[in-house]
Amino acid sequence: MNGYRSYYSGYGGGIPPVVKGLLISNVVVFFLTYLGPVSVIGILGLVPKLAWSRLMIWQVFTYMFLHGGFWHILMNMFILWMFGSDLERSWGSKEFLKFYLICGVGAGLFNIILQPTSMIPIIGASGAIYGVLVAFALMYPNRLVYVYFLFPIKVKYLVIFLAVMEFFLSMSVSRSNVAHFAHLGGMLVGYLYLKGDWRFKRFGYMIYGYFNRLKTEKRLREKEKERKMMEEVDVILDKINKVGYENLTRREKKILEEVSERLSKK
Template identity: 45%
Template sequence: MQSWNNSGGSGFSIGPRALTPAIKNIIIANIVVFLFMNLLGSGIDIFVHYLGLNPELVLTRLMIWQPFTYMFLHGGAMHLFMNMLILWLFGTELEMLWGQREFYRFYFITGIGAGLFSVVPYFIGVLTQGASFAPVIIGASGAIYGILLAFALTWPNRTVYLYFIMPMKVKYLMLIMGIITFLSVGNQDGVSHLTHLGGLLVAWLYLRFHGNYQNLNFNLKQDFSRIIDKIKNIRFEQEGDQPTSSRPKQQGKNSGWHKVENSAVPNPDRTRSELDRLLDKINRVGYEQLSDAEKKRL
């Protein structure tokens, strides 16, 4: 993702101009920990055991530091790179707006809150069933999702380039990410979607009720509601049937409405039908079951 920053003047800039102090320190800390982990060799498992987030150890052995330390551990170079890249692209302006101290507070509250949110299912499982599966969680993604949400709520109409190609308003990007994250909770794909969801929830609560942020433009939810209503109201075609269209009927030769055969112009009805098919498949089998072509189309 690439952030496009309209400077308000005659020009524009791509991405942040420089690393701000808090983001620079966070990135350095994550890189140092990653390099140290890779120097440990076989000892890395012990390192992750004590510093990764294991809900069982947090509750039974009171390793209460884990909801903090897990944010500095990453499972691979790409995992680390993507988290730090998004932090840099979207966090810089937030730190410039809030200040270094407040940015630290938001980042760590969101990350720790996301970690604690991930402990809840294990706790519920122990209470209801006497045992529960407790995967070890590592990575800063919970806090990163909070940063993305804060950016979207602060500058909802800012344009970002998805995969550096497709322009999209950041508020719609967050809507899509939120839906995918929610639908993916419970998937056994090696990704802690629940932690991501917790990051979004904690960030929203912090921004919504913290005194300094009560004046944010939370009309964003009206935009999201409008989109959801449109999706719900779409009547999708059955196989072999023509989709229902709300376009005006052609009134005459000069009405301006005409049929284009074999044109490269996108067909809105076909697009809606494809959207319905993809959303229905996500609802049935999960986002990860989509083919690469379907994910690109979505």
């Protein structure tokens, strides 16, 4: 998590590229969905039972770009712009996109695991958005936001309140069109992802460290082999001084030839 800490403070600046791309793509898909002659909710929305029983695995990705109405997409896109922009400026576009998609897909999988027999389609970017909220709260815990543009509250308290509310709503027996499990899943995945620090750069350092370690170990083995060989050469040279070259064994002569070839190459 420390690697994600930023010293940037304050809202402002233009919309960064990934946030802008997500805003545009969500709005375009929204209008295409409602203007199109055929409903795609059953195909592109996340239907938990179909996703695993009929292997419609693309749904855990496509459902993020569908929305159920104007206010649904407006609130999600507003929160994405408001909180996601600072995260992308701080982490970089590639890292932010990776985090956003992982939270969205993770939220979908979380919902499938907890409601595997559900045939109710789940749509919306809310799972990814809740992951963004968690990330923002971890990075800027004391940043003030204004609920309904009137009531100031620190981000950390707002996110804690949302998490508790989503938990109790998910436990409610009343049927709801809101995918509370997906919201909780997005928050949980986002939190675990950041605490685990699963970034591209970290993977790059891990891979580099692994191969660098292999290279170092190989070099040490070669040095050790060379040291042992030179010790044998010293013994062989002492033998030559005492009894002459013609009295060396075939193996001893071969060792001298190998060492001679190595030294000539150097």
